[in-house]
Amino acid sequence: xxxxxxxxxxxxxxxxxxxxxxxxxxxxxxxxxxxxxxxxxxxxxxxxxxxxxxxxxxxxxxxxxxxxxxxxxxxxxxxxxxxxxxxxxxxxxxxxxxxxxxxxxxxxxxxxxxxxxxxxxxxxxxxxxxxxxxxxxxxxxxxxxxxxxxxxxxxxxxxxxxxxxxxxxxxxxxxxxxxxxxxxxxxxxxxxxxxxxxxxxxxxxxxxxxxxxxxxxxxxxxxxxxxxxxxxxxxxxxxxxxxxxxxxxxxxxxxxxxxxxxxxxxxxxxxxxxxxxxxxxxxxxxxxxxxxxxxxxxxxxx
Numbered sequence: 001x002x003x004x005x006x007x008x009x010x011x012x013x014x015x016x017x018x019x020x021x022x023x024x025x026x027x028x029x030x031x032x033x034x035x036x037x038x039x040x041x042x043x044x045x046x047x048x049x050x051x052x053x054x055x056x057x058x059x060x061x062x063x064x065x066x067x068x069x070x071x072x073x074x075x076x077x078x079x080x081x082x083x084x085x086x087x088x089x090x091x092x093x094x095x096x097x098x099x100x101x102x103x104x105x106x107x108x109x110x111x112x113x114x115x116x117x118x119x120x121x122x123x124x125x126x127x128x129x130x131x132x133x134x135x136x137x138x139x140x141x142x143x144x145x146x147x148x149x150x151x152x153x154x155x156x157x158x159x160x161x162x163x164x165x166x167x168x169x170x171x172x173x174x175x176x177x178x179x180x181x182x183x184x185x186x187x188x189x190x191x192x193x194x195x196x197x198x199x200x201x202x203x204x205x206x207x208x209x210x211x212x213x214x215x216x217x218x219x220x221x222x223x224x225x226x227x228x229x230x231x232x233x234x235x236x237x238x239x240x241x242x243x244x245x246x247x248x249x250x251x252x253x254x255x256x257x258x259x260x261x262x263x264x265x266x267x268x269x270x271x272x273x274x275x276x277x278x279x280x281x282x283x284x285x286x287x288x289x290x291x292x293x294x295x296x297x298x299x300x301x302x
Contacts, residue, residue: 009082009093014063022285023059027051029292030161030179036240036295037173038166046111047164053107054164057100058122058157064097065130077205108160112168118160125153143212147191154187155180175239179291182232186284189229192222193280196264198273215268219261222276226257226283233287242294249290253283 010016028048035042067074067083067090074084083090101123108115129150132139139146158180166172195208196218202211209218230250237246260279264272 005087006092009088012082013067014060018281019059020056022281023055024052025285025292026288027055027161029288030158030183031165032292033179033236033240034162034165034173034176036292037175037179037236038169040165040169043165043168050107050111051161051164054104054119055157055161057104057107058126060100061097061104062126062153064093065126067093069130069132073206077203108164111164115160115163115167118156118163122153122156122160125156129153140207143207143209147188151184151187151191154183158183175236178232178235178239182229182236182287182291185225185229185232186287188225189222190280190284192218192225193276196222196273196276197268198270199268201270201273210268216265219265219276222280223258223261226254226261229283229287230254233291236291237294240291240295242290242298245294245298246290249286249294253286257283 028051031047031051032042071083071090074081079085082088083093105116105119108119128134133149139149162172162176162179166176192209196210196215197208199210199215202208209221212218213221230253233250234243234247237243237250257279260272260275264276
């Protein structure tokens with residue numbers, strides 16, 4: 001197995017050029033938002049380094065688990081993916097995922113060992129997700145419940161990341177639930193947004209929200225998720241003293257996403273699909289950047 005093959009794998013299934021900046025902002029914003037909600041100064045830089053390592057390795061572990069869980073479907077319906085076509089082996093990806101768990105635990109334990117029990121909770125939920133909670137057929141027949149059960153891992157990861165800041169101080173800040181709710185809804189925005197496909201991009205045997213609900217209904221659900229995310233962002237901003245800036249980002253971001261959703265619903269073309277997918281990632285990026293760092297900008301401007 002060559003490093004070149006592994007590099008191609010990451011480009012297709014875990015693109016570092018896009019994933020690393022998003023997770024860097026996600027992890028840093030989580031730590032910063034916790035401090036802002038509690039009215040404390042930021043922790044020292046090792047907390048941010050630990051958060052980034054934890055986020056990167058956890059999301060890679062999620063990718064490795066998905067490769068195992070979806071292998072049969074990929075062989076039947078998506079044989080062009082790296083593992084079915086023989087670019088890399090499933091054993092290699094699972095080995096790398098397992099090895100990364102030691103790095104995750106090391107990063108958490110070196111910063112503040114008590115957070116390890118939250119890491120264990122994340123891993124327990126990831127294992128349950130990978131096994132489809134013991135009822136794969138029943139769960140897949142209920143797409144909303146499937147979405148909710150799998151996106152629940154997002155606030156669990158964020159609870160772990162924010163704990164790098166708040167746990168050394170004894171307890172979580174009062175408004176943390178808003179930020180955790182934002183993480184859950186943003187996970188739904190990403191998940192739904194990446195599965196609103198152009199009509200001629202639908203794959204037989206592979207579920208998408210555009211196939212399950214139709215392009216119009218699916219785009220409305222995605223818009224609703226963005227709207228709820230915007231409201232939660234405003235709530236976080238109100239708690240951190242960045243209400244006006246958070247509100248402005250929420251309004252402009254929601255308007256852009258709603259426009260893209262209407263365009264997709266009217267004509268689910270490849271271009272409309274790409275726009276929704278791009279705006280999903282950009283919206284989530286802006287949400288975390290605003291929630292974590294807008295208070296600094298507000299203070300600098302006043």
